[in-house]
Amino acid sequence: MEPNIPLLELVGIRKSFGGVAALTDVDFTLNAGEIHGLVGENGAGKSTLMKIIAGVHAEYQGTMRLAGKPVRFRSARDAKAAGIGMVHQELSIVRDLSVAENVLLGVQPLNRFGLVDYPKMTRIAGEQLQRLGIDVDPRLPAGALPLGLQQLIEIARVLFSGARIIILDEPTSALSPPEVERLFDLLRRVRDEGHSLVFISHFLDDILRVSDTITIFRNGRRIETAPVRRIDKRWIIERMIGAGHEELEESYTGEIQLHSRPDAKVVMTAEGLTRPGMFEDVSLDVRAGEVLGIYGFMGSGQLELARALFGKLGLARGRVLLDGRETHLVNTAAARRAGIAFVPESRRDMLFHMEPVFKNVSISILDRISRLWVRPNAERTIANKHVMSLQIRPPLVDRPLGTLSGGNQQKVALAKWLTFLPRVLLLSEPTRGMDVGAKDDVLKIVKSLRAEGIGVVVVSTEPETVLSLADRILVMKRGRIAREFADEVVSKDRLLAAA
Amino acid sequence: MTDSTAVAPARRAAASGWLQAQLRNIAPFATLIVLVALFSALSPSFTTFDNFTNILSQISVTGIIAVGLTFVILCAEIDLSVASVANAVGIVIAYFTLQDPSVNIHNVPLPGAAAIVLGLVVSVLFGCATAIGMTVIGIPSFIMTLAMLQIGAGICAMLVRGQIAYNVPSLIHTLGAGSIGPVPWIVIIAALVLLIGHIVLTYTRFGRYIYMTGGNREAAEYSGINTKAIIASVMVIAAVCSGLAGMLGVARFGSAQQDEFGDFLLDSISAVVVGGTSLFGGQGGIGNTIVGLFVLGVLNNGLDHIRIDSFLKILIRGLILLLALIVNVYAQRMRTRAATTAAAS
Incomplete structure (x- = not known):
């Protein structure tokens, strides 16, 4: 192979989903023996590009060359056969099999009776792991190992299956600092053996530490590629969110003055909340008539924290006080009785698709309007009021919820808690996947609830969501609160820099 | 495009969507009508008042068990211990009743009321054990109730030790084997239990929580909603219904012994599912269970009237159950599809 031919080269890649462009004229080059970091916001196109490389998306325009030869993968199997492996955020480790079986999954050595040759398998896997510097007994069940080790084992497997190019999607999001260190050692070792790695991450510090080259994506375009020694975090963030005038639409770069309400009554206090592996030692105050935003990357623990505050996830340590009184959130029913409401990020998870709209709206207040007997007409009256005020279409409360459009279903999900009027409302990703109009509706609803003196908590992985709704912002990083922004000027790049 | 042309296909789609959604209710009822017509044509003795009362009393014990099972299946759980609990409770009340000296059981005769209360207590204990196993320990209902099935069978065996007891408290004897005029008491009890089950499921907050x-x-x-509390309650309700059915059952059969409720597990599950209550939970109700009970009752009774090979009868029942399961799954799928296509348009 000539030294100046890149290992993998993509030219003029275009890809759209249902008329919406996901990638526009993207060129991408991966050299042999490099770690290539990919950064960009959610929806910037980096995952789509990697799925094209890994054969997941077979329909696209443009050309791909592997070691100078044009290739076109029709399936993930094609890509795998060509030496491209992918390690997803959700590991595909088989928890009940041993480490050795996982490393040699699908290529187990057989003895002369056609049965799996366990001693040989253990030996081969052991050698492979040792060569990569992974210190683990290949006979142990993989599921019993910590997540960091499982990930190294998965990388070992991808290597053993013959991959020359390994794509890692958010490999550090769930790891502790020492585990990250060990992962980086492995990645460098694999690179020095001549393999190429693509490293996708939201954690800019991690990207900067381990990559040789960094490519930045924004709105489906490749913005810039540069060797890592010439750039810093600030430089990346500017390009990620698009400073200047080129991208006016959604990239919010303006600065916002936060006005917290330190004099307002504290309705909920959390002290030292801990759930190992999700969040550690989180303390916070929720004040009446204030919107508290909690921002962090995917996997930083804020989504889980919101669930724990609603009694859906148990706490290992810490306590929650409502109006100064300790409240045991043993289950969601206890949380609701205490005056806490929660809207999960997946609206599907909180709606009953076979049931009529009015039963969906009334379910959370049923114990207030009826003791023993249900009163469907009272429920219909309440539901009708919300259907009118939120302009839910069609305005028929007896229609099964499943027959409504997605946007209208989301309004029903919110309507549920409008009647409930909680002390504290927890919203998880309240505007995810919504168009501008629907986002505006949510904004109005949240403002009106705040005006009624409800303490609102918005948790999100999207900085725009938190910036547009919150009066005070906490930033979470790897399960801990990393920074609080109150009564100061914030902007998207400051949030990103703190996370 | 004008409004009317847009509305017409939408309305047609809505109508066919409604039909698809009602398939789970229509199919069992159609099955029942077909079976009644078939047996009426084949056997003159099928369409008599006596035979109708006969069918009613034949499905009564199954019916009482099926009420509890409807609650359980609506929660997307299952209870395999119902027949075993019925048997055990039936034996418990016989154990605490004075038996003929020829019955060689070391039993403990108590007043009739005490025996009945003990029977109900045992039912509740069975239900509580299942509920704790499922909600506190986290054992899936299929396995948990399988264990309770075995425990119930064990209690039966320990109490009667292969013997047969004949006496039950007089109140139970009247309700299980007596009649008021031409109507057997057990039919009235079954109808009452079905009615109460229907009212609880349809008109109470608790019932709404079960569906949700x-x-x-x-x-x-x-x-x-405290879903664990809801699931725990339905398991206790199922056990109490089974216990009641067991008490009345031993009176109706005239004896209390091991393994005498063997058919009732399959029959009661069949009644609920054949009636159209979804095995995936949340859809169906007592109305469906009543239709299912009649389908099974008419089928069992009718096959006797046309003097079919009794071995073939067993096979036919299995095939009917399979058919009902297929309709059940398709109804679920079509309903989901109807909901999503309507949402897309």
Whole structure:
């Protein structure tokens, strides 16, 4: 192979989903023996590009060359056969099999009776792991190992299956600092053996530490590629969110003055909340008539924290006080009785698709309007009021919820808690996947609830969501609160820099 | 495009969607009508008043068990211990009743009321054990109730030790084997239990929570419903219904012994599912169970009237159950599809 031919080269890649462009004229080059970091916001196109490389998306325009030869993968199997492996955020480790079986999954050595040759398998896997510097007994069940080790084992497997190019999607999001260190050692070792790695991450510090080259994506375009020694975090963030005038639409770069309400009554206090592996030692105050935003990357623990505050996830340590009184959130029913409401990020998870709209709206207040007997007409009256005020279409409360459009279903999900009027409302990703109009509706609803003196908590992985709704912002990083922004000027790049 | 042309296909789609959605209710009823017509044509003795009362009393014990099972299946759980609990409770009340000296059981005769109360207590204990196993320890209902089935069988065996007891408290004897005019008491009791079950499921807050828990457990939890408490309650209700059926059953059969409720597990599950209550939870109800009970009752009774090979009868029952399961699954699928296509348009 000539030294100046890149290992993998993509030219003029275009890809759209249902008329919406996901990638526009993207060129991408991966050299042999490099770690290539990919950064960009959610929806910037980096995952789509990697799925094209890994054969997941077979329909696209443009050309791909592997070691100078044009290739076109029709399936993930094609890509795998060509030496491209992918390690997803959700590991595909088989928890009940041993480490050795996982490393040699699908290529187990057989003895002369056609049965799996366990001693040989253990030996081969052991050698492979040792060569990569992974210190683990290949006979142990993989599921019993910590997540960091499982990930190294998965990388070992991808290597053993013959991959020359390994794509890692958010490999550090769930790891502790020492585990990250060990992962980086492995990645460098694999690179020095001549393999190429693509490293996708939201954690800019991690990207900067381990990559040789960094490519930045924004709105489906490749913005810039540069060797890592010439750039810093600030430089990346500017390009990620698009400073200047080129991208006016959604990239919010303006600065916002936060006005917290330190004099307002504290309705909920959390002290030292801990759930190992999700969040550690989180303390916070929720004040009446204030919107508290909690921002962090995917996997930083804020989504889980919101669930724990609603009694859906148990706490290992810490306590929650409502109006100064300790409240045991043993289950969601206890949380609701205490005056806490929660809207999960997946609206599907909180709606009953076979049931009529009015039963969906009334379910959370049923114990207030009826003791023993249900009163469907009272429920219909309440539901009708919300259907009118939120302009839910069609305005028929007896229609099964499943027959409504997605946007209208989301309004029903919110309507549920409008009647409930909680002390504290927890919203998880309240505007995810919504168009501008629907986002505006949510904004109005949240403002009106705040005006009624409800303490609102918005948790999100999207900085725009938190910036547009919150009066005070906490930033979470790897399960801990990393920074609080109150009564100061914030902007998207400051949030990103703190996370 | 004008409004009317847009509305017409939408309305047609809505109508066919309604039909698809009602398939689970229509199919069992159609099956029942076909079976009645078939047996009426084949056997003159089938369409007599006596035979009708006969069918009613034949399905009564199954019916009482099926009420509890309807609650359980609506929550997307299963209870395999119902027949075993019925048998055990039936034996318990006989154990605490004075038996003929020829019956060689070391039993403990108590007043009739005490025996009945003990029987109910044992039912509740069975239900509580199942509920704790499922909600506190986290054992899936299929396995948990399988264990309870075996425990119930064990209690039966320990109490009667291969013997047969004949006496039950007089109140139970009247309700299980007596009649008021031409109507057997057990039919009245079954009708009452079905009615109460229907009222609880349809008109109470608890009933609504059952449907919501079964329809989407995650959503019920996010709505602040204590789904564990709901599931625990339905398991206790199922056990109490089974206990009641067991007491009346031993009176009706005239004896209390091991393994005498063997058919009732399959029959009661069949009645609920054949009636159209969804095995995935959240859809169906006592109305469906009543239709299912009649389908099974008419089928069992009618096959006797046309003097079919009794071995073939067993096979036919199995095939009918299979057919009902297929309709059940398709109804679920079509209903989901109807909902999503309507949402897309």
